[in-house]
Amino acid sequence: MSAFQRNAEVLVQRLQATVELTDDERSAIYRLPLHVRHFERGQDLVREHDRPSQCILILDGWIARYKVLGDGKRQIVSIELPGDMPDLQSLYLEVMDHNLGSLTKCVVGFIPHVAMKAWLAAHPRLAAAMWRETLISGSISREWVLNVGAREAYARVAHVLCELYVRLKAIGRTENDSFVLPLSQSALGEAVGVSSVHVNRVIMALRKDGLIAVAQGVVTILDITRLIEVSSFDDTYLHMRQAA
Amino acid sequence: MSAFQRNAEVLVQRLQATVELTDDERSAIYRLPLHVRHFERGQDLVREHDRPSQCILILDGWIARYKVLGDGKRQIVSIELPGDMPDLQSLYLEVMDHNLGSLTKCVVGFIPHVAMKAWLAAHPRLAAAMWRETLISGSISREWVLNVGAREAYARVAHVLCELYVRLKAIGRTENDSFVLPLSQSALGEAVGVSSVHVNRVIMALRKDGLIAVAQGVVTILDITRLIEVSSFDDTYLHMRQAA
DNA sequence: CGCTCTCTTGATAGACTTCAATGTTAGTGG
DNA sequence: CCACTAACATTGAAGTCTATCAAGAGAGCG
Numbered sequence: 246m247s248a249f250q251r252n253a254e255v256l257v258q259r260l261q262a263t264v265e266l267t268d269d270e271r272s273a274i275y276r277l278p279l280h281v282r283h284f285e286r287g288q289d290l291v292r293e294h295d296r297p298s299q300c301i302l303i304l305d306g307w308i309a310r311y312k313v314l315g316d317g318k319r320q321i322v323s324i325e326l327p328g329d330m331p332d333l334q335s336l337y338l339e340v341m342d343h344n345l346g347s348l349t350k351c352v353v354g355f356i357p358h359v360a361m362k363a364w365l366a367a368h369p370r371l372a373a374a375m376w377r378e379t380l381i382s383g384s385i386s387r388e389w390v391l392n393v394g395a396r397e398a399y400a401r402v403a404h405v406l407c408e409l410y411v412r413l414k415a416i417g418r419t420e421n422d423s424f425v426l427p428l429s430q431s432a433l434g435e436a437v438g439v440s441s442v443h444v445n446r447v448i449m450a451l452r453k454d455g456l457i458a459v460a461q462g463v464v465t466i467l468d469i470t471r472l473i474e475v476s477s478f479d480d481t482y483l484h485m486r487q488a489a
Numbered sequence: 490m491s492a493f494q495r496n497a498e499v500l501v502q503r504l505q506a507t508v509e510l511t512d513d514e515r516s517a518i519y520r521l522p523l524h525v526r527h528f529e530r531g532q533d534l535v536r537e538h539d540r541p542s543q544c545i546l547i548l549d550g551w552i553a554r555y556k557v558l559g560d561g562k563r564q565i566v567s568i569e570l571p572g573d574m575p576d577l578q579s580l581y582l583e584v585m586d587h588n589l590g591s592l593t594k595c596v597v598g599f600i601p602h603v604a605m606k607a608w609l610a611a612h613p614r615l616a617a618a619m620w621r622e623t624l625i626s627g628s629i630s631r632e633w634v635l636n637v638g639a640r641e642a643y644a645r646v647a648h649v650l651c652e653l654y655v656r657l658k659a660i661g662r663t664e665n666d667s668f669v670l671p672l673s674q675s676a677l678g679e680a681v682g683v684s685s686v687h688v689n690r691v692i693m694a695l696r697k698d699g700l701i702a703v704a705q706g707v708v709t710i711l712d713i714t715r716l717i718e719v720s721s722f723d724d725t726y727l728h729m730r731q732a733a
Numbered sequence: 734c735g736c737t738c739t740c741t742t743g744a745t746a747g748a749c750t751t752c753a754a755t756g757t758t759a760g761t762g763g
Numbered sequence: 764c765c766a767c768t769a770a771c772a773t774t775g776a777a778g779t780c781t782a783t784c785a786a787g788a789g790a791g792c793g
Contacts, residue, residue: 294725312635315721320639322631334624337617342628342726373581376620380578383627384586387566390630391556394637394682395564398749429771438638440750445773461758477559481538482586642781673739684782689741740789747782756773763766 252304252354253277255416259328262415262485263381264374273368277302279354284347291345297335299355303327306351307427310343311435321436323385324348324409324428328416333379336361349427381484388482393438396476401437402447403476406457410466411480423465496548496598497521499660503572506659506729507625508618517612521546523598528591535589541579543599547571550595551671554587555679565680567629568592568653568672572660577623580605593671625728632726637682640720645681646691647720650701654710655724667709 253275260266260274279302284290290308291297301308308325322343325331331345336358356364365372385408392401406426413424430448431441439447451457456472458465466472497519504510504518523546528534534552535541545552552569566587569575575589580602600608609616629652636645650670657668674692675685683691695701700716702709710716 310631312631312639314635314639318639320635322634322638334627337621338624338628338728340725340728342728343631377581379624379627380582383578383623383630384582386627386630386634387554387556387587390566390633390637391558391564393634394566395556395558395562430773431771439748441771442751442773443749445771446749449773481584484582484584484586675739685739686741686783687781689739690781693741734793736792738789738791741787743785743787745782745784748780750777750779752775752777754774756771758771759769761766761768763764 252279252281252352253302255304255328256302256330258416260371260374260378263377264486266374270368270371273364273371277354277356277364278360279304279356281352281354284351284353286347286349286351289344289346290351290353291332291335291341293341293344295341296339297332297341297358299357300330300335300361301332301345302330302354302356304352304354306353307348308351308353309346309348309432309436311346312343319435320438321432323382323389324436326409326412326416327418329382330375330378331382333361333375348432377484384482384484398437398439398443398447399450400476401439402433402444403451403456403472404478405433405437406464406466407472407476407478407480408483410469411483411485415485421465422467422469423463425462426459426464427462496523496525496596497546499548499572500546500574502660504615504618504622507621508730510618514612514615517608517615521598521608522600522604523548524600525596525598528595528597530591530593530595533588533590534595534597535576535579535585537585537588539585540583541576541585541602543601544574544579544605545576545589546574546598546600548596548598550597551592552595552597553590553592553676553680555590556587563679564682565676567626567633568649568680570653570656570660571662573626574619574622575626577605577619592676621728628726628728642681642683642687642691643694644720645683646677646688647695647700647716648722649677649681650708650710651716651720651722651724652727654713655727655729659729665709666711666713667707669706670703670708671706 257266257271257274290301303325305327308331309321310323310331311319311321313319392404396404410419410424413419418424430444434441434444452459456468458467501515501518534545547569549571552575553565554567554575555563555565557563636648640648654663654668657663662668674688678685678688696703700712702711
């Protein structure tokens with residue numbers, strides 16, 4: 246397998262979490278015309294009000310969708326992982342309504358809109374699968390509204406950890422019950438709508454309660470049952486083929 | 490124009506807020522095979538974990554997407570207005586991840602999935618327009634994450650009022666700067682993630698500050714400039730053809 | 734008229750923020 | 764190898780926003 250193929254492999258994994266793919270479809274994915282670029286942590290790939298002419302496929306690294314208020318307060322509205330195409334929507338919605346910024350060092354494949362549209366037209370079943378992805382992305386946003394709107398801080402953080410665990414597992418980026426969490430507590434706070442200080446207290450509590458362990462940026466889930474329970478996590482909204 | 494045509498007219502209006510339609514497309518919309526039903530306020534049209542076999546087009550009335558936590562706390566994750574098809578996604582995502590409940594008396598058109606798929610296949614430009622709608626729906630959800638996650642209560646309520654005003658205006662359901670707001674303060678609280686008591690205080694404050702007036706369920710916007718300002722409202726996320 | 738639902742208001746409690754300081758870790762260059 | 768720096772994590776104290784509880788007022792309805 247060439248390096249080129251390995252690049253798109255993560256999209257295959259991602260789609261297979263929600264639909265079945267034929268050999269032909271897999272090879273069509275490998276033939277996606279990617280222009281690969283690297284980004285440092287903390288860079289904006291796309292900005293609000295931009296009018297992109299290409300789409301992004303995350304090959305490695307984490308990206309945040311975020312919005313900023315007038316007073317500088319930042320809200321991360323979703324976290325995008327390898328295999329995600331965070332601005333597929335720009336094919337149909339000309340103007341970006343949020344920013345895409347790297348949370349880590351990233352490897353990203355750019356695909357011109359024209360090429361993407363041709364590819365989607367040539368592969369209707371894959372087009373449907375990609376649409377499914379945008380719908381799931383909307384579903385995740387709705388769950389996040391619930392998360393920041395109705396849960397208390399302790400449950401919010403627990404819920405995000407559950408979501409990331411399930412999504413990372415689907416793309417083979419977990420190891421037993423551990424995964425690398427490259428988010429600062431401040432970024433986590435921006436995702437769940439609490440201050441970094443309070444995120445810290447919540448994480449300390451989750452550790453004290455024996456739900457998780459944290460060491461060098463690696464989170465280990467010690468008691469998945471209770472973590473699901475305290476966060477009222479129900480993975481329906483991720484629309485995966487098999488439940489976690 | 491027949492009553493049948495008037496039913497679907499609201500969808501025409503809705504789509505024209507974001508795209509242009511030809512005469513042929515308009516008449517295709519009028520020919521959508523609707524099975525019309527009426528609902529009282531407070532009824533569930535679709536429930537979480539359902540597997541719908543038909544889509545909903547709202548002809549009249551307001552519908553809430555909502556989720557419920559274990560402790561009974563309810564979060565409205567979006568408000569759907571006439572012309573919206575809140576579960577178009579069920580064409581691609583088999584299982585519902587949220588509930589759809591009527592906020593008012595409603596008139597709803599049901600369209601079997603099979604018929605909807607055939608109609609979309611027959612009208613690619615309309616299919617694209619409908620996809621746009623689902624993308625916009627996702628965009629609105631992201632804005633709501635920002636709303637409940639980063640704004641304080643006063644701005645949250647102001648923001649929802651701005652959004653409803655713009656969306657209602659697009660379908661011709663405003664009168665000058667007034668619109669009917671059939672939401673109880675308790676429902677509003679469930680939408681913005683605060684208690685009904687606090688919603689009441691915020692609304693009193695908005696009235697005292699001269700931003701809005703409220704009488705018999707009709708909201709009048711007295712100072713749109715300041716309402717936009719205090720809520721940091723930017724209508725980009727609604728992706729309308731012309732800004733408000 | 735009484736019933737119910739919603740709005741309104743006050744008092745108290747709790748969750749979370751902000752400010753501020755200290756501890757920890759990893760990286761850098763001498 | 765150590766001093767120095769920068770970023771991030773941790774902790775405390777005080778203050779603010781919002782929730783909860785409770786009770787009364789108003790409006791619509793059978």
